[in-house]
Amino acid sequence: MTEAHLDPIPYLTDLLGPAHVLTGEDTRRHAHDWTGKYKGTPRALLRPADRDQLAAIVTYAARHRLPVVPVAGNTGLAGGAYCDGALMVSVERLNRIREINPRARSATVEAGVILSQLHDAAEAQDLVFPLSFGARGSAMIGGVLSTNAGGSNVVRYGSTRGLCLGLEAVLPDGRVMDVMSPLHKDNTGLDLKDLMIGAEGTLGIVTAAVLRLFPRPRAYATAMVAVSDLDAALDLLNRLQEATGGAVEAFEYMPDDYMRQLFRLRPEMRPPFDRAYPISIMVEIGATAPRDATPGPDGRLPVVQLLEDTLGEGFERGEVLDAVIAQNETQREEIWARREISAEICFSAAHVVDNDIALPLDRVGTFLERMTARLPQIDPAAESVTVGHLGDGNLHYTVWASSGSADLKETIREAVEDEVAALDGSFSAEHGIGLSKLSTMARRKNPVALDAMRRIKAALDPEGIMNPGKLVPPAD
């Protein structure tokens, strides 16, 4: 199909300028992902200056049936930006924050804006964009949206999908689809915005979006809490949600297998407790109302008091075993740092099988028990490292296999999938499908839904040039 004989470089160099058409080693930063699993050689790395240049690239690629792979911050964990022999299109120069609108509580940003830059711009207006995760310093909005990335604050603010009001995308034929609505209610036909979110660039390239902002909490209550078991953890979550009226911003699961590897690999990090506990939870409450953030006569913050009282009740019930509440921003950052480094910890081994899964909250414990029994039967020398967003039932259950055997890894992956499926869970929660879960999609997704995806892909990308081979497994 593709015109292999055609040399696109002259046209593209003429279009973008030589400084923005990179080849060979110059493409490395974009073409090698940081997990080290996906290393390709793009035919060229293209850095358009704006949406129109990007659209011109795609129009040209469509005319000549050249495959295109979009890339943003290249922080993905599923190989969604793997590119070998295709034109790699980076949105990094589409990096303008077009508007922060405090009254409408919205931000209009381009796809190359780095997540942490948006955080800073919102906070300057006393607002927050609540989506955050460890890679926020390099992840870009275009990738965040295309991955439908999650993070630690979904429990309070919802997922990326719910945080995006509208967007603009270049479709596989090079046309610009503008559904940049700033409105909270806009019901004008099929939901193309959500179709692009999570499509991993297979239906086009997101170039800009309108995102929701929220009032910046006036104060936080942040703690590390050791609990007796997972039921105690869920009980604590529900009591905190009730006491605060749903102000739990994060409820992160950090069991002993994670903490052990964390302090082994990052000895400079201080353990939260003077002993190890089977289950630690990172809790954060955000106080947006003045009455919760105004110190009382004793100088204490009501939001901290609420947390202390709820933890105190847990102690009395024997569900809470230990707890450390951050007394200042430095201590708060120390608590967050232990959690936000998790991807580096989990991917630090030689033979990683990462499982980004979701389970009904009350079945997380059952899943872990079953895997603890099953994994040694498959790979006696394997280790597991678990960390997750317990408030969403989202676990990152990472297995360090004893060898790099593809068969072994696939056997482990299938075993995890089996247990997840048996408990009505999901094989993908927030990292996306990319290449790493393509076989899982083919095995596990409802076949009628798979066929519908293939039809939609063919309808919007008949030549199959947009991020080919990702997300949607081919029909066999």
Place this chain on the structure above:
Amino acid sequence: MTEAHLDPIPYLTDLLGPAHVLTGEDTRRHAHDWTGKYKGTPRALLRPADRDQLAAIVTYAARHRLPVVPVAGNTGLAGGAYCDGALMVSVERLNRIREINPRARSATVEAGVILSQLHDAAEAQDLVFPLSFGARGSAMIGGVLSTNAGGSNVVRYGSTRGLCLGLEAVLPDGRVMDVMSPLHKDNTGLDLKDLMIGAEGTLGIVTAAVLRLFPRPRAYATAMVAVSDLDAALDLLNRLQEATGGAVEAFEYMPDDYMRQLFRLRPEMRPPFDRAYPISIMVEIGATAPRDATPGPDGRLPVVQLLEDTLGEGFERGEVLDAVIAQNETQREEIWARREISAEICFSAAHVVDNDIALPLDRVGTFLERMTARLPQIDPAAESVTVGHLGDGNLHYTVWASSGSADLKETIREAVEDEVAALDGSFSAEHGIGLSKLSTMARRKNPVALDAMRRIKAALDPEGIMNPGKLVPPAD
């Protein structure tokens, strides 16, 4: 295309039983909408007992290229269920609440469940399904989802889209697509759930869904408030959101033009104030935390105190002119009744041009000023009746035209669209497109987005049998 010669009745009667294949006058309740604008004669009204019977109907219809029009509660306002000569498929017998799961805070319901029945089932577990509107006593979940209906509580809980975790649908070829995920994070491919929501049955028939439930507020503070102008109203909204930490459940705009017609047409309803004010707002705060719902030493509820204090500050600034706070559930219901009857009021005239629009919050006033100047130039004898969900910028700006002339109505509709577009608003917020806004869609929707919709429709419904002629205007 369709096999007009074929008589489907014998097969369908054999499939469903004679009691569930209705024709002629027996189809009236489903085939005539209550606005009186859309009256058709279905070839037959079919009432399948379950999903499999429904799928068999669609499979048969697809094989013989017979058009199918789904219908649920038939409370739509846009003609989305208009059916003339097609097979009308009612989901009314798919009416089981399969599960209310208090721990997961979810409900699994079939498409024929009536909204108020779900409300009751949730409240029995001390939970709420927060989507509500005047027609809740007859609207069914299948229609609610297919319309992406809104309502009065979106300001706190989000729209239908955000309240639905997963669903099951019969596609236009009769296959069942099961994406019934109960999870809050489930990122497994293209977002087919949201593609079906708001598709108005053009891509298939929703047969069941998993919906989110929320803790039932322990107490409400509900009031009618007269304000000096729209800026004062928005200021009040922001102050209430801040004071309560975002617990505003409803913030409804009820100006004098609406109140006047309300009390003219419903003289039994008691005016909230002893005089008329230009702008009245219905506000409700929901208290989910015990500390907000536990009476203080003086017997007052903290949540009511918060509302009184905030209104008091408004009085001092001259922004709040008058206010009545419900002292009991009866008074609360009386306040809600004035709002929930709005559709009946607005559609009570002979020549109605209803405009379900959304605007950026800070431009609502400008829109109304412009229409007040423009409408008399088009139709000097026209009256306007406005009511809306101000917290979402969603206005129901209804024009009572002086005649039923189609040209006049279209001129009025276009004038409204012009002003909405000039203010970055949306021509459709929560009632859907159906037939009533098909011309608007063709005129106003981004053409690339329109083309994408047509491609998706053709990909999933190549024969064009599912609710033909609705939502997606034909390419000209």
